[in-house]
Amino acid sequence: MNLTSQTQAFVLHFGEMGSRWGFNRTVGQMFALLTVHSEPLNADQLAQALKISRGNVSMGLKELQAWRLVEMHHLPGDRKDYFTAAGSIWDLARTVFEERRKRELDPTLTLLRQLLLNEPQDEQEAQAQERMREVYSLLELLDQFANTLSGLDQKDLLKLMKLGSGISKLLLKGKGGSRKQ
Amino acid sequence: MNLTSQTQAFVLHFGEMGSRWGFNRTVGQMFALLTVHSEPLNADQLAQALKISRGNVSMGLKELQAWRLVEMHHLPGDRKDYFTAAGSIWDLARTVFEERRKRELDPTLTLLRQLLLNEPQDEQEAQAQERMREVYSLLELLDQFANTLSGLDQKDLLKLMKLGSGISKLLLKGKGGSRKQ
DNA sequence: TACAATTTTCAGAAATTTCTGAAAGTTCAT
């Protein structure tokens, strides 16, 4: 398992970006490698290719499994666990999107719901709550929208994303068609 | 500057979530506080309210300014700098969205453009490049879509986000209307 | 059951990030 300099660069970059995307360096690297490498890899191969410890690989795989980004496989006559990226690039992107929604939005929605149950005790608190309510509505809307997008099939998603500025026109056309909740 | 327990909870939560949203704990807390507090606050007030050092506040404000999330104000007869959240909740969300796009997508697009210029030297490399090309197309599409969304005015954005599953129907209606690039 | 192959765990080490506070820098009024 020697990485070409191309793959090396890709893997290292994903490691750097990892923290911005919600995982740590080595998890990012493992994800990148499994994404470009079409053959399944086992833990030792990952450790060797990325020059990290066996234990770290084990933890990283656990994390990637929690994100539902990898699939485990078994080769006949080999007791090792082998891993591949879970599905197509689109599948992976969708999964990352969904997991991030869960991790970045849900906890805040829960907290805000909680806080907004309390009666404000004075004017200052009432004003703060008003702002929190605005934050809440916006995040909830975002959450629902993210949900809707996750639910679209690839064809529709592609169509939507390619609309560009045409989206405004479409929204105009559709006026009144939004009979919902 | 005493925080009510409500505001305290909100601020601490934003501190915890901070790292998932792209800033560190104290920056998250400062942002939260400036968001719920409608009056402008100066650096000393922030430091006191959040129990952090003056120097940390200074760095945090610099960071929030880099994110374009705060505005500086001056009160007549007072030499201190005062800060408020930059605009409405919607403005803030839009700004966070745009900044995150910049930080999470652009560097990767740049790298991938670079890597894809190289001629693959063998079959394995060709295959890896093929995957990278898929990643690139998807991220570029995402980037453009994010761009489009940023460009929509609040009314359209609201309309779009509230469509829910109605979006598929609309996409069907609009068939052929996507005359672009 | 015994044991070899493999994975997981986790305490402590290493690396990284964040924070403090004192010193340096800036700005403004006189």
Add this chain to the structure above:
DNA sequence: ATGAACTTTCAGAAATTTCTGAAAATTGTA
């Protein structure tokens, strides 16, 4: 120019996160 009010900087301290590697646990086979 001076000095008071304020902000920024940044070296080192503190906190947090990540990583290692040896030991424990698990799994499959004979």
